[in-house]
Amino acid sequence: MASENKILYIKGSRDVEVTKPDVTLGDLLSMESTDKLMLAKVRTLKIVRFKKSGRQRCVVSLLKIIACIHGEFPQVDIQNLGETDIIVTYEDQKTPAFAWHIIKTVFVAAVTFFGAAFSIMAFNNDVDVTKLFGQIYELMTGQETNGYTVLEIAYSVGVTAGILIFFNHFGKKRFTVDPTPMEIQMRLYENDIQTTLIENSERRGEEIDVGTTDTSGSNRN
Known part of the structure; x- marks a missing residue:
């Protein structure tokens, strides 16, 4: 056979978004093989079909993907380099109005x-920063503060600089190549969501696992 000893x-990502109801392995996986003819055929194998319109989601097990490939190429040796469960999200390709983007x-x-x-402001009021700065200014200069001294100016500049340095981001400019704390938290949040979706589906x-005959994602939201 053409696939013998091949x-x-x-390699599949944990979360994949598709815009067409008929999902093929090529939509979910990155693949490589020395047999280019087999590779082209594997990419076209259908694994999920969404029957309803609108946003839908299902979880596909790697075993189901392997079974699908072995159904056409039983002798091929499959090496997985990615995830063992893939979340497939289907959503109609509709572009929201530009005004809606502006409003959001x-x-x-x-x-x-x-x-x-x-x-x-709540923090400053809680610790009474104004009174504290007034006492420091009077202690250092022997004069009463009028509320607008070098301490208030330095504090305001320091808060702004501290926020920019901590978040490592200003507009589209990054100060370092490291991800920002917000990006890290968003990735952790995404990982938690994906883990929960997979566990709930199981x-x-x-x-959609090996032995499953229904490959429709219509009722799996």
């Missing part, structure tokens, strides 16, 4: 700005 390397951006920016400002028996 090795197929596959303005809303998020406003909430972030006023929320951060309130937090800083517990409910909704995972």
Whole structure:
């Protein structure tokens, strides 16, 4: 057989988004093999079909993918270099209105700005920074403060600089090549969501696994 003694390397991400209802292995995996003809055929093998419109999600086990490949090429040796469970999210390719993007951006920016400002003001009021600076200024200079001294200016500049340095980000500019703390937290949050989705799918028996005859993702949201 053409696939005899052939090795197929596959690598899949943990979360894949598709825009067409008929999902093939080529949509989910990166693959490599010396048998290019077999490789082209494997990429076209269908693994999931979403029957409904709108956003849907299902979990596909690697064993189901291997069984699908072995159904056409039983002698091929499959080497997995990626995930063992793949979350497949299907969503219609619809571009929201530009005005809606503007509204969401303005809303998020406003909430972030006023929320951060309130937090800083609440902290300053809680520890009574104004009184503290006044006492320090009077101790160092022997004069009463008028509320606008080098201490307040340095404090304001320091808070701004500290935020920029901590978040390692200003507009589109990064100060270092390291990911920002926000990016790290977002990745951790995404990992937690993906782990929960996979575990819930397994517990409910909704995972598309080896031996599963229903490969429809319609009822797996």
